Amino acid sequence: MAHLAAPVTVVTTVGGDGRPHAFTASAVCSLSADPPLLLVCVNRSGSAHDVFTTADRFLVNVLGHEQAHVARAFARHLRAEDEARLATLELGLPGLPDASARFACTRQGVLPGGDHSILVGRPEQVALSGAPPLIHYRRGWHQPAALPAHRPSQPFRLF
Template sequence: MTDRVEEVDRSVFRSALASFPSGVTIVTTRGEAGTLHGFTASSFASLSLDPPLVLVCLDRRADCFPVFMAAERFVVNVVTPAQAELAMRFATKGADKFAHVGFESDEERHPSLPDAAAVLHCELHQVVPGGDHVILIGRVHEARTGGGEPVTWYRGGFLRLGERAA
């Protein structure tokens, strides 16, 4: 006897997932030609302390998908409330994501946000397929924390830590 899994209604599925608050990150890299690329991700987590690994999920339909598949390194920037508008820009297809933003560059010219709540510089360790996304597993080779608190994403909007949801 084969167990049959019923297809879940996508709108109900999205609504259920929106009920889980998550942090917000801007993930960046530099392409082979030196161009900067990035995306916003709320699917981010620590994976291992030894070795230090994190994971972030990237939509296969993202404009920057091929660049991240070829990249050897990437940077995860944990977004603060002051960077919420920037996170929305990085979540928008076709936007000029790096215009008028004060990114710093590491020794390999990968962009990072100097005032992020935390910044993790990663070497691409593994790519794992995950439906319409891929899971980028990064080995952290440098990490720093900033002074700001992270912002959370909940039911389609940003919340500061300690705020009550509408």
């Protein structure tokens, strides 16, 4: 699965305790265009699981290509200090103001997915900065590079 490139996100919410909660996720993608839905996978054994599967709203913060340190901070088990520094953003949710993009979602459902739960969210507000996103690929951090719009056609070969 390390060969499946993915955007790196920090998903945030406010828990029932009134405190901000966050975790780093790379299993985030568009689910539907009509209605607009996205999905986020959260590990069932992780400390964030119960908070996020019961929250009514959550914010997907797509990290910019220079934010690998942020991804590492919210992947740690001891992240309360970093969570306390999150800013209040869309829908009153805690988040990262300098993220490449933010999708403020209302939870539409929670589905089983092996050792993860799949959060289905409907984006209610979106904020875009235009910064290139951070990509996780082969266990490393990368930034996307644009390809030329027109390349000479070459025959496609499987082998």
